[in-house]
Amino acid sequence: EKEVKYGQITELPRQDDAMKKWRSNRFGQFIHWGLYAIPGGVWKGKTYEYAAEFLKSSAGISTATWDSLQYQFNPIKFNAMAWAKMAKAMGVKYATITTKHHEGFCLWPSEYTDFDIENTPYGKDLLGEFIEAYNAEGIDVSLYYSVLDWHHPDWRYKLNSEEDKEAFERLKIFTKNQLLELLDRYPTVKGLWFDGTWDQCWKDNGQFSYELEKKLKEKHPGLVVNSRMRADEYGSRHFDSNGVLMGDYESGYERRLPNPWDIEVTKNDWECCMTIPENQWGYHKDWTLTHIKTANELIEMLVQCTSQNGNFLLNFGPTGEGDFREEEVKLAKEIGDWMDDNSSAIYNCGYAGLKKQGWGYFTQNNDSETTINMVVFNKPINGKYRVKLNKGSVIKKAYLLSKPDKALDLEEISNGEYFIEAKKVKTKDPFVIIIELENKD
Numbered sequence: 001e002k003e004v005k006y007g008q009i010t011e012l013p014r015q016d017d018a019m020k021k022w023r024s025n026r027f028g029q030f031i032h033w034g035l036y037a038i039p040g041g042v043w044k045g046k047t048y049e050y051a052a053e054f055l056k057s058s059a060g061i062s063t064a065t066w067d068s069l070q071y072q073f074n075p076i077k078f079n080a081m082a083w084a085k086m087a088k089a090m091g092v093k094y095a096t097i098t099t100k101h102h103e104g105f106c107l108w109p110s111e112y113t114d115f116d117i118e119n120t121p122y123g124k125d126l127l128g129e130f131i132e133a134y135n136a137e138g139i140d141v142s143l144y145y146s147v148l149d150w151h152h153p154d155w156r157y158k159l160n161s162e163e164d165k166e167a168f169e170r171l172k173i174f175t176k177n178q179l180l181e182l183l184d185r186y187p188t189v190k191g192l193w194f195d196g197t198w199d200q201c202w203k204d205n206g207q208f209s210y211e212l213e214k215k216l217k218e219k220h221p222g223l224v225v226n227s228r229m230r231a232d233e234y235g236s237r238h239f240d241s242n243g244v245l246m247g248d249y250e251s252g253y254e255r256r257l258p259n260p261w262d263i264e265v266t267k268n269d270w271e272c273c274m275t276i277p278e279n280q281w282g283y284h285k286d287w288t289l290t291h292i293k294t295a296n297e298l299i300e301m302l303v304q305c306t307s308q309n310g311n312f313l314l315n316f317g318p319t320g321e322g323d324f325r326e327e328e329v330k331l332a333k334e335i336g337d338w339m340d341d342n343s344s345a346i347y348n349c350g351y352a353g354l355k356k357q358g359w360g361y362f363t364q365n366n367d368s369e370t371t372i373n374m375v376v377f378n379k380p381i382n383g384k385y386r387v388k389l390n391k392g393s394v395i396k397k398a399y400l401l402s403k404p405d406k407a408l409d410l411e412e413i414s415n416g417e418y419f420i421e422a423k424k425v426k427t428k429d430p431f432v433i434i435i436e437l438e439n440k441d
């Protein structure tokens with residue numbers, strides 16, 4: 001064990017109300033919006049296949065040219081309430097929006113830079129409108145903030161000289177000021193989602209990120225911070241040099257999920273953030289470049305995350321005009337229709353502590369020891385679903401969530417192991433079987 005002075009701040013897993021709410025939310029909407037939405041992955045007639053929010057580097061565009069996009073940013077179709085209603089109908093309980101991505105453009109009027117929404121044709125506090133509209137729909141809002149800032153003259157990837165160090169000291173003050181400003185301006189926000197913390201400059205500043213997390217949490221009680229914010233004094237990120245998780249939940253699952261059988265991951269809170277195309281966070285004009293995930297694929301990812309004590313943050317990339325592409329609107333509707341009937345297996349649910357079977361995923365309601373959800377994606381050809389419960393567990397009854405009055409046939413295989421028979425399930429969608437256990441005491 002190394003002596004780590006600047007590692008974990010809050011003992012995990014947190015059991016305060018703010019974290020319990022974060023945990024019960026399970027399903028969130030990620031919004032990536034900025035100047036990159038204007039070119040949408042195309043520059044001077046050439047389509048760049050890499051992530052659209054990286055177009056500046058993919059196309060080798062100068063900072064001066066890129067930054068001039070701010071004078072074109074005028075999302076006339078932006079309607080925060082319409083966005084919030086779409087998110088509500090989709091079934092998300094929280095939303096995380098980019099306040100500033102790597103380009104450095106701020107969606108709020110910041111007193112620390114002119115490279116912000118105030119200096120655009122739009123002019124208004126877009127971030128404030130978003131937060132107000134989503135909160136009005138009962139959706140918690142967290143703020144994504146990129147430490148990496150391509151616009152800021154004091155950003156340095158590595159600190160190779162005294163000049164670099166002096167510049168980065170100014171960058172650190174700017175970063176702290178902007179984060180305190182965001183919490184001042186938007187007191188209802190529930191969390192901060194840090195990104196762009198992979199460079200040596202940040203890994204060399206573990207004490208700073210430690211003290212910054214402490215300061216932000218003192219200012220904003222209950223604040224939930226992702227592990228991506230932190231490095232310890234040895235440069236170890238997410239987990240300190242002794243493998244102890246920093247921040248409040250693990251946020252390393254970007255466009256990937258753990259192995260569905262992985263038990264280790266269930267020990268911490270964690271969140272997977274996911275794109276609908278293979279790798280586009282910002283709006284890209286051409287969605288024919290890669291596979292576009294279907295509603296069933298995305299629902300299965302949400303269910304898998306829930307089954308392993310994780311949250312699922314699904315990304316949407318609004319256009320430069322402020323609306324969503326039709327594929328996103330359609331997916332939001334399809335997912336929302338499924339959530340209308342099945343969200344009881346998601347909200348306030350988590351790891352059931354049971355061996356995963358081939359038909360799908362178990363989730364356990366956090367408020368009921370005796371109610372277990374089986375979310376089915378693969379119907380067995382004999383219509384019999386194997387469940388291996390804890391020794392001594394006895395099933396009182398099992399039934400389809402959609403048909404609670406019709407008990408399903410059970411066949412006990414051995415102590416705590418059963419086949420549940422559900423032969424006549426017609427739906428082509430994932431569906432839920434509820435197991436009610438006998439109360440042991």
Ligand SMILES: C#C[C@@H]1N[C@@H](C)[C@@H](O)[C@H]1O
Binds near residue numbers: 051053195254273281
């Ligand atoms: C790489 C990278 C960034 N991390 C994801 C969450 C997106 O913001 C992407 O641009």
